[in-house]
Amino acid sequence: MIIIILDVLFIILLFSFFAVLHSYLASVPVKKYLIEKYPGLGAFYRLFYNLFALFSFLLIYWLSPEPDVIIYDFNYPFDIIIIILQILSFFGFIWTAFYIDLREFLGLKQIERYLKGTYDPETLDEVTELNTTGPYKFSRHPLYLFAILFLVFRPVMDLAYLTYLVCFIAYFYIGAYYEERKLVQKYGEQYQRYQESVPSILPFKFNK
Numbered sequence: 001m002i003i004i005i006l007d008v009l010f011i012i013l014l015f016s017f018f019a020v021l022h023s024y025l026a027s028v029p030v031k032k033y034l035i036e037k038y039p040g041l042g043a044f045y046r047l048f049y050n051l052f053a054l055f056s057f058l059l060i061y062w063l064s065p066e067p068d069v070i071i072y073d074f075n076y077p078f079d080i081i082i083i084i085l086q087i088l089s090f091f092g093f094i095w096t097a098f099y100i101d102l103r104e105f106l107g108l109k110q111i112e113r114y115l116k117g118t119y120d121p122e123t124l125d126e127v128t129e130l131n132t133t134g135p136y137k138f139s140r141h142p143l144y145l146f147a148i149l150f151l152v153f154r155p156v157m158d159l160a161y162l163t164y165l166v167c168f169i170a171y172f173y174i175g176a177y178y179e180e181r182k183l184v185q186k187y188g189e190q191y192q193r194y195q196e197s198v199p200s201i202l203p204f205k206f207n208k
Helices: 002-026 028-037 039-063 078-097 102-106 108-116 142-152 159-187 189-197
Strands: 070-073 156-158
Touching: 002 028, 002 039, 002 159, 028 039, 039 102, 039 108, 070 159, 078 142, 102 108, 142 159, 156 159, 159 189
Parallel strands: none
Antiparallel strands: 070 156
16 A cells, blocks of 8 residues: 555656756746857747656656556446547547647747748747637637546546546646646737636636
8 A cells, every 4th residue: 555655646646757858948037047058049949848848747657656556447338338428528639629720829830930931039949929719709719628628538547547547637627727827928818808808728617
């Protein structure tokens, strides 16, 4: 039992390290410092950030212990129902992707602007507009919403996966809070009105 608890704590520690580093590199002061010191770096920062986040997570996942504890294992037909819900949440993720500029999100457009000589360091690492259409009419962070649903709908749940699931959900909510502080600074009253009318992640509000 003690080994299992230590395994869980180690997973949380690894994920916390990833989350803090990921958030630190995404912060405006860090971006401004790096871009002021290395002006040409700004155009490549977004792509570097995404690749670093991917590989650093794969690294901590590889380092994570795997406590051999099954929380639940749904049998037929419940496992099929859960898989269907997971597929639907994946399509929700794809639906959301149609309402964002994926090339800007991935960091490819920034490099294109740099090569064309039109990159503006003042934009930091991306140029975006406030989107309130499609899935954004129901949730201010639909990517987080569908990512959470996709991770939750799992026919077999073990302790390691559950630990990561809880960590991810916490990180999405904490990340959304700090992300919205930047969005309020960027869009002002327009975003504040959007906050008042549309829920954060879950597509409903608990109170008015």
